[in-house]
Amino acid sequence: MTKRRSVKCLIFGFAFFLAGLLLVSCGKKSDTIKIGIILPLTGDLAKFGEIEKNSFMMALEEINALGAVHGKKLELVIEDTQGKPEIARSALEKLVTQDKVVMIGGGYSSSETYAAVSVAQKQKVPFLVNTGAADNITEQGYEYIFRLNPPVSEYPSSLESFLKESAKDVKTAVILFENSLFGQSGSKEFEAQATKWGLKVLLKEGYAKGAIDFKPLLTKVREKNPDLIYMISYYMDASLLIRQSMELNINPKLFVGGAAGFTLPEFLKNSGKATEYVYSATLWTPTVPYKGAKEYYDKYLNKFKEPTEYHGAEAYAAMYVIADAIKRAKTPAPADIREALTKTDMMTVFGPVKFISYGKMTQQNKLPTFLVQWQNGQLETVWPKDVATKKYIYPIPPWNARK
Amino acid sequence: MEVFLQTLVAGILKGGLYSLIGIGMTLIMGVMGIINLAHGQLMMVAMYITFALSSFFGIDPYISLLVSMPSLFILGMAIQKYIMNPLMEVDSILPENQVLMTVGIGMVLTEIARFIFSSNYKSVQTSYSNATFFLGAISFSVALVIAFFIAIGFTVLMFWFLLKTDIGRSIRATAQDRDAALLMGVNSKKITIITFGIGSSLVAAAGTLLIPIYYLFPDIGGPFTRKAFVITILGGLGSTVGAIFGGITLGLAESFGATYIGMAYDDMIGLIIFILVLLFIPGGFKRFTKI
Numbered sequence: 111m112t113k114r115r116s117v118k119c120l121i122f123g124f125a126f127f128l129a130g131l132l133l134v135s136c137g138k139k140s141d142t143i144k145i146g147i148i149l150p151l152t153g154d155l156a157k158f159g160e161i162e163k164n165s166f167m168m169a170l171e172e173i174n175a176l177g178a179v180h181g182k183k184l185e186l187v188i189e190d191t192q193g194k195p196e197i198a199r200s201a202l203e204k205l206v207t208q209d210k211v212v213m214i215g216g217g218y219s220s221s222e223t224y225a226a227v228s229v230a231q232k233q234k235v236p237f238l239v240n241t242g243a244a245d246n247i248t249e250q251g252y253e254y255i256f257r258l259n260p261p262v263s264e265y266p267s268s269l270e271s272f273l274k275e276s277a278k279d280v281k282t283a284v285i286l287f288e289n290s291l292f293g294q295s296g297s298k299e300f301e302a303q304a305t306k307w308g309l310k311v312l313l314k315e316g317y318a319k320g321a322i323d324f325k326p327l328l329t330k331v332r333e334k335n336p337d338l339i340y341m342i343s344y345y346m347d348a349s350l351l352i353r354q355s356m357e358l359n360i361n362p363k364l365f366v367g368g369a370a371g372f373t374l375p376e377f378l379k380n381s382g383k384a385t386e387y388v389y390s391a392t393l394w395t396p397t398v399p400y401k402g403a404k405e406y407y408d409k410y411l412n413k414f415k416e417p418t419e420y421h422g423a424e425a426y427a428a429m430y431v432i433a434d435a436i437k438r439a440k441t442p443a444p445a446d447i448r449e450a451l452t453k454t455d456m457m458t459v460f461g462p463v464k465f466i467s468y469g470k471m472t473q474q475n476k477l478p479t480f481l482v483q484w485q486n487g488q489l490e491t492v493w494p495k496d497v498a499t500k501k502y503i504y505p506i507p508p509w510n511a512r513k
Numbered sequence: 514m515e516v517f518l519q520t521l522v523a524g525i526l527k528g529g530l531y532s533l534i535g536i537g538m539t540l541i542m543g544v545m546g547i548i549n550l551a552h553g554q555l556m557m558v559a560m561y562i563t564f565a566l567s568s569f570f571g572i573d574p575y576i577s578l579l580v581s582m583p584s585l586f587i588l589g590m591a592i593q594k595y596i597m598n599p600l601m602e603v604d605s606i607l608p609e610n611q612v613l614m615t616v617g618i619g620m621v622l623t624e625i626a627r628f629i630f631s632s633n634y635k636s637v638q639t640s641y642s643n644a645t646f647f648l649g650a651i652s653f654s655v656a657l658v659i660a661f662f663i664a665i666g667f668t669v670l671m672f673w674f675l676l677k678t679d680i681g682r683s684i685r686a687t688a689q690d691r692d693a694a695l696l697m698g699v700n701s702k703k704i705t706i707i708t709f710g711i712g713s714s715l716v717a718a719a720g721t722l723l724i725p726i727y728y729l730f731p732d733i734g735g736p737f738t739r740k741a742f743v744i745t746i747l748g749g750l751g752s753t754v755g756a757i758f759g760g761i762t763l764g765l766a767e768s769f770g771a772t773y774i775g776m777a778y779d780d781m782i783g784l785i786i787f788i789l790v791l792l793f794i795p796g797g798f799k800r801f802t803k804i
Contacts, residue, residue: 151632152624152627152632152732153732154730154732154733156627156632156730156731156732157631157632157633157634157730159632160631160632289777315775315776315777316775316776316777317771317776317777317779318776318777318778318779318780320736321771321776321779322527322723322726322727323523323526323527323657323768324776325519325523325652325654325768326516326519326520326523326768326769326771326772326776327771327772327776329515329516329519329520329772330516330772333515333516345634346634346728346730349636349728350727350728353642353643354654356643357643357645357652357654358645358652359652376633376634376636379636379638380634380636380638380728382638382642382643384643416633
């Protein structure tokens with residue numbers, strides 16, 4: 111008897127709780143325009159998710175301070191994906207069906223973004239991808255998917271001119287990549303391009319991220335003795351790869367990172383002197399010639415007491431693009447916002463944004479990339495020459511010839 | 514040949530650390546009869562202790578073993594005494610609710626670490642972090658070699674403890690037959706508390722030894738819990754000698770797989786061995802030993 115009563119109580123309690131939730135969400139609905147953001151806030155990519163979240167929030171505050179859009183303030187509903195594709199999908203479903211967001215932003219890793227974009231397309235809600243870089247994300251012909259950042263195949267575009275003009279004696283290459291959608295897509299494209307540039311690819315190998323010991327892999331690399339080692343890795347693997355290359359005394363003419371992990375301040379902290387002379391392709395540095403780039407960097411540093419990097423700039427720029435599209439849309443409804451996004455033509459801290467179709471890609475923003483190099487513990491832009499902050503050092507000195 | 518030897522060395526050195534992680538789990542498994550799915554997370558706590566000592570007080574990671582191991586010993590005992598033991602007395606729908614509890618403990622520890630240290634990746638740089646010596650063309654990482662020998666030291670000590678001391682004998686008795694041990698006057702509650710403490714402090718040692726060569730972040734525990742689980746199954750549940758063989762086997766399998774099959778399949782290789790062992794030597798390597 112008592113048991114049944116307590117069950118009843120529970121059910122009633124739960125019903126009240128639900129009703130309360132409904133009331134709260136109804137009350138909120140009227141005075142803001144909701145934008146859904148999916149980011150990995152827990153799990154091993156949490157660090158990057160955090161940088162992006164901070165940047166989104168920073169941009170949102172600035173935008174809302176400028177005044178209302180369609181008479182309402184903008185609001186971000188941020189969902190955690192844990193960096194997992196299946197959770198990204200359900201997070202997106204939840205944002206669209208329960209929170210009734212008018213647009214989606216964010217999406218960190220390629221795997222989770224790729225899983226999420228098909229849901230956005232199905233639900234007919236525009237999704238501005240700002241980080242997921244695997245080529246196939248914008249190769250599906252989805253009309254609701256837009257991408258702010260260049261695809262991973264274009265990350266090394268600055269490397270091409272550098273090899274042609276400055277490092278002419280690089281003839282052979284080894285490609286190491288994290289075995290994820292991002293790494294696979296990037297390494298496949300890089301191999302194709304390197305062959306086109308006249309490089310011989312001696313070895314192309316993936317690894318599972320989070321490994322402790324890369325020595326078996328690196329011993330194989332040492333046997334090949336390549337001129338160039340190109341690595342597509344996140345920061346943690348990046349620093350172990352470079353440290354263990356130093357331990358094994360592997361001396362290519364160039365170590366080049368394919369963005370992601372090689373430009374973070376933590377890379378320097380974890381690898382110490384092994385970082386010196388390492389090159390990396392990057393999409394953004396605080397010294398790029400775009401208006402507001404340096405200001406964004408300083409503001410972030412001031413507010414969060416730690417430096418930001420290109421992922422943050424992507425998020426910050428994306429927020430402005432989203433706000434701009436919503437402002438220009440006839441009504442703040444998904445279809446109208448999509449319409450407005452196709453006509454986007456604006457300048458952001460991340461560079462000019464305009465969604466065009468080329469090659470197999472649709473609604474893709476095209477941006478130049480940069481080559482940076484660690485010199486004296488500083489990340490210096492070294493290529494293209496007209497935006498360089500320091501002259502590049504090539505070839506990099508062998509490990510045992512360093513201090 | 515050079516590649517082969519380098520692979521062998523890498524596998525054995527890594528295997529030493531894996532054994533240390535595995536022994537902790539297998540001890541708890543033996544006495545409690547459950548898999549401790551917060552094992553990797555306990556290791557993460559020890560790593561953060563080491564990190565904090567090093568970055569705030571400049572204490573060398575190897576010296577901080579003296580702090581991290583006792584701290585985890587106490588934490589492990591507290592978990593057993595105040596969380597796990599009360600659960601044993603409760604009738605529940607699932608008999609495995611202690612296993613579920615360990616999952617919960619793991620999550621709580623991870624989020625506490627995230628709350629205190631944020632999601633940032635941390636690392637401790639020491640003078641020997643990148644030091645290597647060469648025997649012929651084979652490179653040995655100094656930190657890994659030291660870690661390997663300390664791990665062996667702890668393992669030997671553990672054996673001596675289990676075989677020769679009174680508490681050690683009680684632990685083995687409880688692992689073999691809980692009820693019989695109880696009838697012989699072994700305070701099994703006390704023994705489970707001590708065992709959980711010892712298991713935690715062993716994995717703490719592994720975490721601290723990893724610090725000079727690895728990095729850490731709040732979610733680092735998960736992968737190591739999985740590794741510990743595989744090692745424990747390989748070795749045979751509850752078997753200490755088995756855990757040592759399990760650890761070395763996993764280390765070797767991973768590194769030979771990395772060299773000759775592809776490093777991308779690191780985890781897959783470990784798990785294939787796991788399945789093969791389950792199929793062909795159910796009960797693990799324990800079948801070949803007595804302890």
